Amino acid sequence: xxxxxxxxxVDIESEEDYRKLIEEFGVKEIDDNLLNELKEITGDLHVLLxxxxxxxxxxxxxxxxxxxxxxxxxxxTGRAPSKSKMHIGHLIPFxxxxxxxxxxxxxxxxxxxxxxxxxxxKTDDYEATRQYAYEDARTxxxxxxxxxxxxxxINSEYxxxxxxPAIYVAREISIHEAKKVFGFDxxxxxxxxxxxxxxxxxxFFEESYPLIPCGIDQDPYFRLQRDIAEKFxxxxxxxxxxxxxWGLQGPYTKMSxxxxxxxxxxxxxxxxxxxxxxxxxxxxxxxTLEEHKKYGGxxxxxxxxxxxxxxxxxxxxxxxxxxxxYRKGEITTGELKDYTAKKVWEFLRNIQExxxxxDLDKFMYDGKLASEMWNWEFKI
Amino acid sequence: xxxxxxxxxVDIESEEDYRKLIEEFGVKEIDDNLLNELKEITGDLHVLLxxxxxxxxxxxxxxxxxxxxxxxxxxxTGRAPSKSKMHIGHLIPFxxxxxxxxxxxxxxxxxxxxxxxxxxxKTDDYEATRQYAYEDARTxxxxxxxxxxxxxxINSEYxxxxxxPAIYVAREISIHEAKKVFGFDxxxxxxxxxxxxxxxxxxFFEESYPLIPCGIDQDPYFRLQRDIAEKFxxxxxxxxxxxxxWGLQGPYTKMSxxxxxxxxxxxxxxxxxxxxxxxxxxxxxxxTLEEHKKYGGxxxxxxxxxxxxxxxxxxxxxxxxxxxxYRKGEITTGELKDYTAKKVWEFLRNIQExxxxxDLDKFMYDGKLASEMWNWEFKI
Numbered sequence: 001x002x003x004x005x006x007x008x009x010v011d012i013e014s015e016e017d018y019r020k021l022i023e024e025f026g027v028k029e030i031d032d033n034l035l036n037e038l039k040e041i042t043g044d045l046h047v048l049l050x051x052x053x054x055x056x057x058x059x060x061x062x063x064x065x066x067x068x069x070x071x072x073x074x075x076x077t078g079r080a081p082s083k084s085k086m087h088i089g090h091l092i093p094f095x096x097x098x099x100x101x102x103x104x105x106x107x108x109x110x111x112x113x114x115x116x117x118x119x120x121x122k123t124d125d126y127e128a129t130r131q132y133a134y135e136d137a138r139t140x141x142x143x144x145x146x147x148x149x150x151x152x153x154i155n156s157e158y159x160x161x162x163x164x165p166a167i168y169v170a171r172e173i174s175i176h177e178a179k180k181v182f183g184f185d186x187x188x189x190x191x192x193x194x195x196x197x198x199x200x201x202x203x204f205f206e207e208s209y210p211l212i213p214c215g216i217d218q219d220p221y222f223r224l225q226r227d228i229a230e231k232f233x234x235x236x237x238x239x240x241x242x243x244x245x246w247g248l249q250g251p252y253t254k255m256s257x258x259x260x261x262x263x264x265x266x267x268x269x270x271x272x273x274x275x276x277x278x279x280x281x282x283x284x285x286x287x288t289l290e291e292h293k294k295y296g297g298x299x300x301x302x303x304x305x306x307x308x309x310x311x312x313x314x315x316x317x318x319x320x321x322x323x324x325x326y327r328k329g330e331i332t333t334g335e336l337k338d339y340t341a342k343k344v345w346e347f348l349r350n351i352q353e354x355x356x357x358x359d360l361d362k363f364m365y366d367g368k369l370a371s372e373m374w375n376w377e378f379k380i
Numbered sequence: 381x382x383x384x385x386x387x388x389x390v391d392i393e394s395e396e397d398y399r400k401l402i403e404e405f406g407v408k409e410i411d412d413n414l415l416n417e418l419k420e421i422t423g424d425l426h427v428l429l430x431x432x433x434x435x436x437x438x439x440x441x442x443x444x445x446x447x448x449x450x451x452x453x454x455x456x457t458g459r460a461p462s463k464s465k466m467h468i469g470h471l472i473p474f475x476x477x478x479x480x481x482x483x484x485x486x487x488x489x490x491x492x493x494x495x496x497x498x499x500x501x502k503t504d505d506y507e508a509t510r511q512y513a514y515e516d517a518r519t520x521x522x523x524x525x526x527x528x529x530x531x532x533x534i535n536s537e538y539x540x541x542x543x544x545p546a547i548y549v550a551r552e553i554s555i556h557e558a559k560k561v562f563g564f565d566x567x568x569x570x571x572x573x574x575x576x577x578x579x580x581x582x583x584f585f586e587e588s589y590p591l592i593p594c595g596i597d598q599d600p601y602f603r604l605q606r607d608i609a610e611k612f613x614x615x616x617x618x619x620x621x622x623x624x625x626w627g628l629q630g631p632y633t634k635m636s637x638x639x640x641x642x643x644x645x646x647x648x649x650x651x652x653x654x655x656x657x658x659x660x661x662x663x664x665x666x667x668t669l670e671e672h673k674k675y676g677g678x679x680x681x682x683x684x685x686x687x688x689x690x691x692x693x694x695x696x697x698x699x700x701x702x703x704x705x706y707r708k709g710e711i712t713t714g715e716l717k718d719y720t721a722k723k724v725w726e727f728l729r730n731i732q733e734x735x736x737x738x739d740l741d742k743f744m745y746d747g748k749l750a751s752e753m754w755n756w757e758f759k760i
C-alpha cells in the first residue's frame with residue numbers, strides 16, 4: 001500500500017499525484033478517443049467529462065463497445081452521510097449520474113451508507129449521521145434524477161435485502177486482502193472490513209454491467225468486486241473516476257464540511273455564497289490591484305477559477321475568455337469572484353427549488369424502481 | 381492467546397484442560413455453594429448442573445443475589461447451523477434453558493446465526509446452511525420451550541432489527557481486540573470479525589440481565605460484551621458454561637455431525653441409536669467378557685457411561701449403582717450399552733414427538749414474545 005489515497009484519507013498535492021494514482025491503481029486515463037466514442041452516442045459531453053474532472057476509468061472503453069453491441073448497464077454510486085450537511089463537492093458524482101441517466105435512460109441506484117463514517121470513526125454520533133442520511137437523500141434526488149428509474153436507499157433501512165448478498169461477498173474477501181487494498185490496520189473497528197461487502201452488493205442489483213461514477217478514492221472497493229463478480233454470475237464493475245474538489249482555502253485542499261470557511265453548502269443562500277467566496281476563496285490574483293493589472297493573475301491556483309472550470313462555467317469559449325483575461329490582469333479578482341458567486345448561486349438556486357418540491361418517497365419507497373427493489377431478492 | 385479453545389476450534393484432552401480454561405478465561409467454578417443457593421430458589425437442580433456438565437460461570441453468583449433482591453433477567457443462547465442436522469450434544473444448552481425457563485418464567489431468546497459457519501469457512505454451501513437453520517429452529521423449540529415466552533430468530537431474517545445495534549457494537553470493538561480474544565488471523569474472512577457484534581446484540585434485547593447458558597468456547601463473545609454493555613445502558617452478560625460432549629469414538633473426542641459414527645442425531649430412530657451405541661460407542665470394559673468379569677470396567681473412559689452421567693440417567697442412586705457394577709465387572713459392556721440406548725431413545729422419542737407437533741411460527745413470528753420482537757427497536 002503506497003497510496004496516500006484511501007476511502008478514508010486523501011492526500012493529493014498536485015496533478016502529478018493524480019497521474020501517479022492512475023499507475024498505482026492500474027486504471028486508464030479518460031482520453032480524447034474515449035470521449036469521442038461516448039460523444040458519438042450521447043451527442044454532446046458533460047462539462048465534468050469535457051474538462052476531465054472525471055479523468056480516469058476502469059473498463060469504460062469496453063462498456064461502450066458492449067453497449068454498441070446491444071448490452072445494457074445500470075448506474076450505481078453513493079454518498080456516506082457524516083456529521084454535517086452536503087457541500088457542492090459532494091454533489092459532483094450525482095450531477096454526472098443525472099446526465100448519464102438522461103442520455104442512456106438507465107436505472108440509477110444510490111447507496112446511503114449510514115454506518116460507514118461511524119465505523120471509520122469519522123463521526124461519533126450515529127443518530128445524527130442517520131438524520132443526515134435522509135437530508136442527503138433529498139439533496140441527491142434534487143439534481144433531477146428520474147423518480148421512476150432511481151432507487152435511493154439507506155443501508156440500515158434496506159439491510160434486509162443487502163444482507164444475504166453481503167453474506168456471500170464477505171465470505172470471498174479476507175482481512176488480509178481488505179487491509180492490502182484499503183490500507184487500514186488492526187486498530188480499525190470490526191465494522192469497517194465488513195462494510196466493504198455492503199458497498200459491493202449493489203453492483204449485483206442487476207445482471208447487466210454496473211457503471212460507477214465516483215471519486216478515485218472509491219476505486220479499491222470495485223477492484224475487489226472485479227475479483228469476485230463472476231462467482232455470482234454478475235458483471236465486473238466499470239468505474240469512471242473523478243479528482244477531488246478544492247476547498248475555498250486553496251489548491252488541493254479539502255473542501256471540508258466541518259469547516260464553513262472551506263465549504264459552500266447546498267443550502268447556503270446567495271448572500272452566504274457570495275460572502276464566502278469574496279472572503280475565503282483563495283485567489284491567484286496579484287497582491288494589490290496595481291500589481292494584478294501589471295503582472296496578471298494565476299488562474300491555475302485560483303479557487304474561483306477552479307470551480308468555474310470544473311462545473312459552473314459550461315461555456316468553453318467564455319471560460320477561455322475568463323482565463324485569459326485573468327491571466328493578463330484585465331479581469332480583477334473581485335470581478336472573478338463576483339461572477340463565480342453568481343454562477344454558483346444559479347446552480348444552487350435550482351437545486352434548492354427542486355429540493356423543496358421533490359417527492360422523496362418516490363425515490364426511496366414507491367417509485368417504479370424503488371417499489372421493485374423493496375421486493376428484490378438476491379439470486380445467484 | 382494461549383487457549384486451544386475458540387468458538388471455531390476446540391482442543392480439550394482432559395479434566396485438567398477444563399480446569400486450566402477456568403483460569404485462562406478468568407471465570408469461576410460452579411461449586412456447591414452456588415448450586416445450593418440456586419436450589420433454594422428452584423427447589424431442585426437439573427442433572428446438567430448437578431453433575432457439573434455446566435461447570436463454570438461468570439457472574440451467576442451475583443445474578444442470584446440480584447434476583448433475590450427483585451431484579452429480573454432473561455435467557456439468551458444460540459445455535460449456528462452448519463452442513464448437517466443437529467446431534468444430541470447440540471441440544472444440551474437448550475435443555476438447561478428449558479429447565480431455567482420453567483423455574484423462573486423468563487423470556488428466552490435463541491439466535492440462529494445462519495452466516496457464522498459460512499464466514500468461519502466451516503461450511504461451503506450457504507443455501508444448505510440456511511435450510512438447516514429452519515430445521516434447527518424446530519428441533520430447539522421441541523425441548524419444550526414456552527411458545528409465548530420464546531423468540532427464535534434466524535439472523536438473515538431478523539437482520540433489520542439486529543443491524544442498528546450491531547452498528548453501535550461493531551464501532552466499540554477493534555480488529556486487534558477481536559483477534560486477541562478469538563485468536564483468528566488475517567486469513568479470516570471480513571465477515572467473521574463483524575459477526576462478533578451480531579452475537580452480542582441479543583444481550584441488549586432487554587434492559588435486565590442477560591443469562592447465557594452455552595459451551596465455554598462461546599465465553600469470549602460475552603467477555604467483550606461486558607466491556608461495552610454499560611455504554612448502552614445495558615447489563616453485563618452472565619454466562620453459565622458447559623464442557624463439551626464426547627463423540628461415540630472415545631473420551632474427549634468431538635461428536636461430529638459430519639461423522640455418523642461419532643454422532644447420534646436428534647432424528648435417529650431407536651434401531652439406529654442402538655446400532656450406533658453397540659457398534660461405535662467406545663467402551664471402558666475389559667477386552668473379553670472373561671477379563672471384564674475378572675478385572676472390571678472403567679466407567680470414567682466409557683462413552684455410554686459418560687452419556688448416562690451427563691444427561692440420560694437422572695437418578696443419582698441408579699447412576700452410582702451402574703458405575704459400581706461396571707467397575708466391578710458385574711455389569712457387562714453389552715448391558716451398559718443396551719441400557720444407554722434405551723435411555724437415549726426415551727429422551728429422543730419425546731423430542732421427535734414434540735418436533736412433529738409444535739407450531740414453529742409461534743416461536744419465530746406470532747407467539748407473544750415473537751410478535752413483540754418483530755416490533756422491537758433498539759434504543760439506548
